[in-house]
Amino acid sequence: MNTTANRRLPIGVFDSGVGGLTVLKALREALPGEDLIYLGDTARLPYGTKSPASISRYASQATRLLQQRDIKLLVVACNTASAVALDVLREQMQPLPVIGVVEPGASAAVAARPAGRHLVLATEATVRLGAYRRAIELLDPAARVNELACEMLVSLAEEGWHDGAIAEAIVARYVDELGAVAEAADSVILGCTHFPLLRAPIAAAFADSVSVVDSASTTATVAHDLLDSLDLAADRGHPGSVRLLATDGAGRFARVGGWFLGADLAANDVELVDL
Amino acid sequence: MNTTANRRLPIGVFDSGVGGLTVLKALREALPGEDLIYLGDTARLPYGTKSPASISRYASQATRLLQQRDIKLLVVACNTASAVALDVLREQMQPLPVIGVVEPGASAAVAARPAGRHLVLATEATVRLGAYRRAIELLDPAARVNELACEMLVSLAEEGWHDGAIAEAIVARYVDELGAVAEAADSVILGCTHFPLLRAPIAAAFADSVSVVDSASTTATVAHDLLDSLDLAADRGHPGSVRLLATDGAGRFARVGGWFLGADLAANDVELVDL
Numbered sequence: 392m393n394t395t396a397n398r399r400l401p402i403g404v405f406d407s408g409v410g411g412l413t414v415l416k417a418l419r420e421a422l423p424g425e426d427l428i429y430l431g432d433t434a435r436l437p438y439g440t441k442s443p444a445s446i447s448r449y450a451s452q453a454t455r456l457l458q459q460r461d462i463k464l465l466v467v468a469c470n471t472a473s474a475v476a477l478d479v480l481r482e483q484m485q486p487l488p489v490i491g492v493v494e495p496g497a498s499a500a501v502a503a504r505p506a507g508r509h510l511v512l513a514t515e516a517t518v519r520l521g522a523y524r525r526a527i528e529l530l531d532p533a534a535r536v537n538e539l540a541c542e543m544l545v546s547l548a549e550e551g552w553h554d555g556a557i558a559e560a561i562v563a564r565y566v567d568e569l570g571a572v573a574e575a576a577d578s579v580i581l582g583c584t585h586f587p588l589l590r591a592p593i594a595a596a597f598a599d600s601v602s603v604v605d606s607a608s609t610t611a612t613v614a615h616d617l618l619d620s621l622d623l624a625a626d627r628g629h630p631g632s633v634r635l636l637a638t639d640g641a642g643r644f645a646r647v648g649g650w651f652l653g654a655d656l657a658a659n660d661v662e663l664v665d666l
Numbered sequence: 667m668n669t670t671a672n673r674r675l676p677i678g679v680f681d682s683g684v685g686g687l688t689v690l691k692a693l694r695e696a697l698p699g700e701d702l703i704y705l706g707d708t709a710r711l712p713y714g715t716k717s718p719a720s721i722s723r724y725a726s727q728a729t730r731l732l733q734q735r736d737i738k739l740l741v742v743a744c745n746t747a748s749a750v751a752l753d754v755l756r757e758q759m760q761p762l763p764v765i766g767v768v769e770p771g772a773s774a775a776v777a778a779r780p781a782g783r784h785l786v787l788a789t790e791a792t793v794r795l796g797a798y799r800r801a802i803e804l805l806d807p808a809a810r811v812n813e814l815a816c817e818m819l820v821s822l823a824e825e826g827w828h829d830g831a832i833a834e835a836i837v838a839r840y841v842d843e844l845g846a847v848a849e850a851a852d853s854v855i856l857g858c859t860h861f862p863l864l865r866a867p868i869a870a871a872f873a874d875s876v877s878v879v880d881s882a883s884t885t886a887t888v889a890h891d892l893l894d895s896l897d898l899a900a901d902r903g904h905p906g907s908v909r910l911l912a913t914d915g916a917g918r919f920a921r922v923g924g925w926f927l928g929a930d931l932a933a934n935d936v937e938l939v940d941l
Contacts, residue, residue, distance in 0.1 A: 434720050435710055442914050445709050515918070546821035557835050564832060639717050643790070 401426035403462035408436035410584035411468030412651035421611035425631040434639035438471040439514025450476040452666040474522030496606030497526035503602040504577040506533035513582030548585035558592040578602040676701035678732035683711035685859035686743030687926035696886035709914035713746040714789025725751040749797030771881030772801035778877040779852040781808035788857030823860035833867040853877040
């Protein structure tokens with residue numbers, strides 16, 4: 392059984408930038424009593440276009456910093472890092488647990504559409520690694536999976552152009568590339584933490600019957616259940632705290648990050664750290 | 667007087683990624699007898715949204731690597747690094763010369779439109795530092811300068827969507843933000859090396875009478891004249907070579923870089939280096 396001290400340790404959340412704040416927001420909602428430390432590696436974003444070796448190295452450095460802050464659980468809120476580096480980070484964090492966003496997203500999609508035709512929208516690196524495909528096929532051999540790299544959606548989300556004609560035209564252009572595959576999709580998986588901000592134009596590009604799956608809330612549910620099963624959930628009655636760390640650009644982190652977190656942030660809410 | 671050996675040393679060209687290949691292309695055309703070594707810091711791009719301290723550190727590391735390859739001139743083909751780090755790099759390269767892209771771009775704009783109203787399209791970091799504004803006002807106190815950060819144009823260029831309705835709509839949205847300032851512009855300066863690829867949709871957003879200024883060819887002319895005046899121009903009669911170095915993702919560098927260089931590249935044309 393864990394001690395009270397262990398249960399009161401924070402949860403570490405790591406992302407390449409601000410996108411993972413959509414996961415942080417879901418964690419706050421699912422686990423209001425937990426302290427959360429979020430680290431955005433803004434100095435080296437985006438991870439989505441980088442090589443697996445670089446992504447693994449960056450993710451491992453970020454994890455080391457969070458380990459120094461005595462976390463009890465690591466949530467890898469970056470799809471690309473989850474796709475590339477989860478095994479490495481699990482080894483590094485032993486015996487403490489690590490959750491990525493790919494497996495929760497894949498199981499939410501399979502639960503929503505058994506034997507379904509899934510379309511994964513993600514970054515180049517996540518698509519190249521086929522992480523969602525493997526996770527879905529493992530859970531549901533009858534599923535069919537297509538993946539599409541949509542880099543422009545990342546900058547669209549970061550620019551704050553979350554709806555309107557340009558967002559719709561960019562989504563439509565990606566979807567048009569797929570033709571019949573897009574038309575046949577039963578579920579669309581938002582395989583990048585930036586994409587929940589673009590849920591409206593993405594949903595508009597597909598039939599009403601399509602399930603749009605967002606891994607943020609599913610990941611938070613997995614974290615909740617895992618802490619319970621490991622007897623690591625905070626048992627205090629007051630709300631937990633949130634600390635935000637970034638490797639560069641506190642002002643930009645606050646401005647853009649506020650959209651993702653759904654709360655106003657100021658530059659001095661963000662602590663700059665070196666990796 | 668310089669020795670033949672010195673004259674035969676290569677020119678180093680440094681950029682945060684592939685955008686500076688537009689400058690490399692102009693250098694090849696202006697200086698066909700020179701050997702060129704291009705280093706794209708693709709592991710850490712984009713620089714445009716990073717802090718000045720990080721940008722200076724990255725630029726200095728890149729310069730050190732090019733110094734180890736015995737260059738005779740450094741061309742900083744990245745607008746952001748030129749805006750932030752030129753003084754630091756000049757000190758580091760002493761007594762060898764360093765050329766950035768901001769000053770040549772500014773003088774081309776002033777020459778095209780004396781006492782003109784200039785509009786600079788650039789990255790967030792270049793705009794934040796007001797580098798073009800200062801360079802232009804120094805050359806022409808009667809000039810008026812406005813600057814606009816257009817981050818989406820970077821990803822648009824990297825995605826290969828260089829013309830058509832989406833490119834035009836994105837440019838129009840940025841230009842609309844400026845209203846009367848855009849309507850009054852005499853010159854539009856492409857203040858990011860990615861933007862020459864978007865010359866068509868950018869030009870389409872302004873009146874026909876507007877001069878569109880691209881620093882790549884002006885920078886190449888400055889390099890040509892400087893080598894002559896320092897007696898450092900290569901004196902051999904055969905074409906110079908081009909070496910491409912990148913800090914990450916040779917495959918992506920080749921695919922995207924080919925558009926910028928205006929020539930097909932393969933992944934094995936690109937040597938991966940660590941900084």
